[in-house]
Structures are given as C-alpha cells and as structure tokens.
Amino acid sequence: MLKKAMFAAMALTLALTAGCSFLGSDTQPLSAVNKPDVPDAERTTIVFWNENAAADRTEYYRELIDWFEKENPDIHVEYVGLPKKAARLKINTAIATNEMPDVCGLQSAWIAEFCAKGVLLDLDPYFDRCPYKDDLLPGVLQANRDLTEDGGLYQLPDTMGMELLWYRSDWYREQGIDPPQTWDEFFADTAVMNHPEQGRYGFSIRGGDGAGIQLLRAMFAYSGDTSFFASDGHCVIDDPVYVDFVRRYLGLYRKDTATGDITNGYQEMVAAFDFGQAALIQHNIGSYGSHAKNLPSHAYAAAILPRSRKGTIVQEANNVDGYSIFRSSQHKEAAWRFVQFLCSPEVQSWWNERIGQIPVSQSALQDDWVSNRQHIQAAREALDSPDFRLYEPPMYLPDYRRIVDGADAYIEQVMMGKMSVEDFLRTWGGQFEREEQKYRLNLQ
DSSP, rough: OHHHHHHHHHHHHHTOOOOSSHHHOTTOOGSSSSOOOOGGGGGEEEEESOOOOOOOHHHHHHHHHHHHHOTTTTEEEEEEOOOHHHHHHHHHHHHHTTOOOSEEEEEEGGGHHHHHHHOOOOHHHHHOOOTTTTTOHHHHHHHHHHHSOOOOOEEEEEEEEEEEEEHHHHHHHHTTTOOOSBHHHHEEEETOOGGGGGGGGGOEEEEEEEEHHHHHHHHHHOOOBBBBBBBTTTTTTGGGGHHHHHHHHHHHTTTTGGGGGGOOHHHHHHHHHHTSSSSSSEEEGGGHHHHHHHHHGOOOOOEEOOOTTTEEEEEEEEEEEEEEETTSSOOHHHHHHHHHHHTTTHHHHHHHHHHHHHHHTTTTTGGHHHHHHHHHHHHHHHHTTTTEEEOOOTTTTTHHHHHHHHHHHHHHHTTTTSSOOHHHHHHHHHHHHHHHHHHHHHOO
C-alpha cells in the first residue's frame, strides 16, 4: 500500500547515507547571505504558529526565522509558540473565531479534521513550482494525500518520527542486562531496574496529556495487528489480546513507576528520564535533543519498541509533521515562501539534526549526521528488517485525534482503579467504530 511505500522509501534513502553530504553538521543558519534592508512599511508580515513550543524548539525557530528574513527581507515572520498539549484546542478556537494564522505547524493526524472544516489551503499549485519537489520522499507525500477526500496536498512534511524505548544505558550496564527485545523482557526489566529507595524507578509512564496516542502505539506494537478495524467495521482494540496487554502495561503504575506519573505529559516523562528518576521511557524519536542536552552520550541509548507476539516490529504509519497554510491568509505567496524554506533540504537537515528526527528530504537523509546518531541507526535497522510492519490508524476520520486524546481521562481513571480496562477499551473502541460507520456510509 502507499502508506507502506512511505517507510520503504525512507528505508532506501537511509541506506544511502554514506557519502554525498548535502549539508555539514556545523552549518549555522545565520551564515545566510544578507540582502538589502527593506523598510518596515514595505514588509509583509505573516503569522506563524508553532504547535509544539518546547523551549529548545522555540529557540531553533527563532534562528530559522532570522535566517529566512535575511534571505527574504520583504517578509517579517511573527512567531507564536503554542504548548503542545493545548495546540489543537487553540487552533480550533482560532477557526471558530476566524482568527487563524497564516502558517501553522500541523501533525498528519490533524489533516483530515481541518480539511473537513475547509480551512486549509491546497498547496499543490505552489508545490508544482517548488524547486525541490522531487526531493521529498514520494511515499510520505502520497500518505498525506490519502488522508484527504480530494487527494490534495494540505500539509508539506519536513520530519518523521518513530516510537522508541529510551533507556539509561549506564544503569543497564551496571545491572548487566540488555535493552528489552520482547514485551516479556520489557516488563521483567522494569522490575529489575526499579529502586524507589534510591529515587529511581524502572519506568516512567505517561499518564497525562498524550497518554492515549502513546498507549495505542504500544498496543499495536504488542499485538502485531496492522488493521484498526475488522472487515465488518469492528474496532479491534477491545479484543482480549489488548485487554491483557493494557492491564499489564497500566499496571506498572505505582509498582515500577513514581506515583506522580499519573499527570505526566511528555515533558514531565522526559524530565524524569533525563534527571535520573527513571531507567526507561517509551517516547518518540524527537526527545533526543533533550537527552543529548541533559545526559552524557554514554548514559542513554534508544531501542526500537519490542517485537510483537507475532515476532514482527510494528510502528504507526503517518507519524509525520509539517506545515500548512490557512485559506484565510491574506498573504498566501509570502506564507508559501516561508513553508518552502522550512521544508527545503538544507533547513530540514539543520532542523532534524537538532531535534533528532528523520528528514523527509532525500538529500538531507544523505548527510553525515544521519549515520552518526545511534537512535536513528536503531530506527534504520528496524526499517531494514523483513519483519517490519506498519499499523494504519484511521487518521482519515475527522474526529480521529479528538477520540485519541479523549482517552487520556479514561487512562487516568484506570490507573486510579476507578475504571476497568475492559470498560475503557470497550468505550474507546466504540467511539472509533461509530466514526468509522459514518465514514463508510458517506462513501456509499
């Protein structure tokens, strides 16, 4: 399928990382050639919303904006950083009040929702004249098109993620154990590494914002399933195999985790790992920057999620971020110039090297730094494996992300012992089923 082609293309280009470097790792954005100053009165101002305004990413965007404005002195970019956990809500509020920005960072999981509201600009007319249009991985572009009813390009991608286990390699060496390769080893390791008397826990679990999406990725990595629905439209996540896994996974709370983990968003979970409170976390490839900043290189490493009960390596399809332009923008051409800049091979390489994720640019994937990152090499080995599989979440449903995020409250109830795993998964699965039924009816 086309979505599988996305990662097949990525695996192919990752295999080509030897030689042909496009951008050296020491390149700095402020080395751009200055152009003549333009009076403020003659400059076009566009508003850019960053949907994941962690401190380091805000700093990086300010550097990129400075770089862009030096190359485009007739455009001024007004930066607005949104907290990740509130970004989707704030964007929807802006849509309701018709106060959208010109450009916005957008996750692939949001494309169908915002396209259904008719607020995103089809980028195809602009992309047709993009100088690097043949450089972006075609499978990734097609996967984005598959999320829309008309097959249009409503988000230009610049980075891909994978779900990993980050582990304290120094602590694991002290214990004489390797990172887990199976889920049984995962649960055994959390017990071995759990030392609450020392303020160290075997695992830091995500119980707060974002718990739903992370749990889904673990569930399918365990089951080995690649389809979200059975042929009759039944959502598989309330099947016994998932009930047993979720009971065991969420059962780590307070046994091999800190009590405060029930409120963990990703920043709290990553901080627990970086500052010596947790031996292991499940998180995506993008937390590399935080680990690299706070820990020496010998103290941490990444491992791919454990193999499923079927022996396969399963990851989520369409784990991609990029940029969209709102149709309401009064400065579409200037907005496109900024998006084109952000997704260019040179900027993609600079950006992904710093946040630790995988570029969508084939040129950037050939840069030296890609070969020198342990966590990207772990991802590469998984992608090269004949056992690699993708599960395909129904991101084409306009309410997909709302349902996923809505599970956070249920997960908290389960962790507190106020809701059974069976009731949680039955409720959650039922919500997906109802939206899928509506979608199938509309196709008739």
